[in-house]
Amino acid sequence: MSAARTDLWTLLVIGGLAGVTVLTRCFFFILDRPWTLPAWADRALQYAPVAALAGVVVPEVVMQAGHLVPNWQDARLFAAPVGALLYFWRRSVLLTITGGMAVYLPLHLALGW
Amino acid sequence: MFFLRANYSHPVFRQAAREMLPAATGIAAWGLMTGVAMVKSGMSVVEALAMTFLVYAGSSQLAAIPLIVAGAPFWVILATGFCVNLRFVVFSLHLRPYLMHLPRWRRLVNGFLTADMSYAMFTRRYPQPGRTVAERQEQEAFLAGNYFVTWASWMATSVVGILLGNLIPSSWGLGFAGVLCLVGILCSLANTPLRRLAAVVAGAAAVAAYALPLKLNIVAAIAVAVAVSFWLEKKAPPAWRQVA
Numbered sequence: 361m362s363a364a365r366t367d368l369w370t371l372l373v374i375g376g377l378a379g380v381t382v383l384t385r386c387f388f389f390i391l392d393r394p395w396t397l398p399a400w401a402d403r404a405l406q407y408a409p410v411a412a413l414a415g416v417v418v419p420e421v422v423m424q425a426g427h428l429v430p431n432w433q434d435a436r437l438f439a440a441p442v443g444a445l446l447y448f449w450r451r452s453v454l455l456t457i458t459g460g461m462a463v464y465l466p467l468h469l470a471l472g473w
Numbered sequence: 474m475f476f477l478r479a480n481y482s483h484p485v486f487r488q489a490a491r492e493m494l495p496a497a498t499g500i501a502a503w504g505l506m507t508g509v510a511m512v513k514s515g516m517s518v519v520e521a522l523a524m525t526f527l528v529y530a531g532s533s534q535l536a537a538i539p540l541i542v543a544g545a546p547f548w549v550i551l552a553t554g555f556c557v558n559l560r561f562v563v564f565s566l567h568l569r570p571y572l573m574h575l576p577r578w579r580r581l582v583n584g585f586l587t588a589d590m591s592y593a594m595f596t597r598r599y600p601q602p603g604r605t606v607a608e609r610q611e612q613e614a615f616l617a618g619n620y621f622v623t624w625a626s627w628m629a630t631s632v633v634g635i636l637l638g639n640l641i642p643s644s645w646g647l648g649f650a651g652v653l654c655l656v657g658i659l660c661s662l663a664n665t666p667l668r669r670l671a672a673v674v675a676g677a678a679a680v681a682a683y684a685l686p687l688k689l690n691i692v693a694a695i696a697v698a699v700a701v702s703f704w705l706e707k708k709a710p711p712a713w714r715q716v717a
Binding site: 388451 | 499502503506512515516517519520523524527528529530532533534536537539540541547550551553554555556557559560561562563564566569572573577580581584585587588645646647649650652653654655656657658659660661662663667668671672673674675676677678679680683684690691694695698699702703706
């Protein structure tokens with residue numbers, strides 16, 4: 361395996377994301393003057409994070425090379441729901457990862473799914 | 474900041490650090506995995522280290538990785554990272570009265586280093602912002618002691634993950650642990666019926682709009698899910714908005 365190369369564009373994106381961290385974590389105390397969120401932003405705040413994560417995660421689980429997975433023999437289709445169920449059972453992200461990988465790795469490595 | 478003498482020499486600094494220690498194991502495991510996931514998805518060691526040290530936000534890092542790999546445009550990646558991080562905007566409103574007496578650069582450093590656990594632990598210990606100089610000093614020292622432990626365990630284990638990640642063959646598919654991590658965070662955020670609906674709508678929209686260029690399917694998914702939830706918020710029974 362050859363090591364990946366560093367490119368300038370990715371470093372720029374990383375710089376931008378660092379700015380996003382500062383902007384969101386400090387949002388209301390960057391400026392000295394107090395101000396509040398407009399009502400629409402306050403409501404978007406309720407749904408945007410969960411929507412953004414689902415928008416990223418779901419295609420990562422059910423798509424391959426730009427299409428829905430052709431059949432059910434794909435380790436991701438089993439590992440992700442098991443991880444989600446484990447989360448709702450014990451409320452632990454760590455358990456989601458370890459339990460999900462415990463399903464994913466045998467299917468992926470032994471069966472080639 | 475933990476590197477200021479006034480903070481790290483304050484007795485409450487050590488106390489805060491000790492209180493955070495039990496949580497540090499969970500943070501460490503997650504940091505290790507994020508490090509592995511970054512190099513396993515094709516980032517170089519330099520890029521992964523830069524991301525760990527500069528971005529310092531696990532869920533937005535993990536969400537950005539597939540977009541970076543796919544070559545999505547700058548603004549799409551930043552907008553996605555911003556949406557994933559939106560919960561911190563609410564935290565910052567809460568923290569404002571605790572920090573406003575500080576000069577701006579110290580507010581920004583404190584804010585940057587305060588992640589979910591530190592915010593929760595700090596506001597639980599100090600329900601009211603300090604009024605006297607001594608109270609304010611104690612609060613900043615406590616906050617610094619507690620995020621020092623989070624930051625140090627995250628950084629140390631992420632670096633280990635980045636360095637070890639390259640020793641593991643890509644065919645093992647360990648990068649999938651990053652996706653599982655996002656699944657866990659997604660479930661933790663989906664704590665009301667309307668938020669669960671937003672997640673389902675966004676997931677379906679992201680798949681349906683997958684053919685859009687530039688990874689715009691994610692932006693479309695956020696827009697559709699937020700619009701549907703807005704619309705239903707007024708029509709649905711109040712119980713749909715309550716945390717269960």
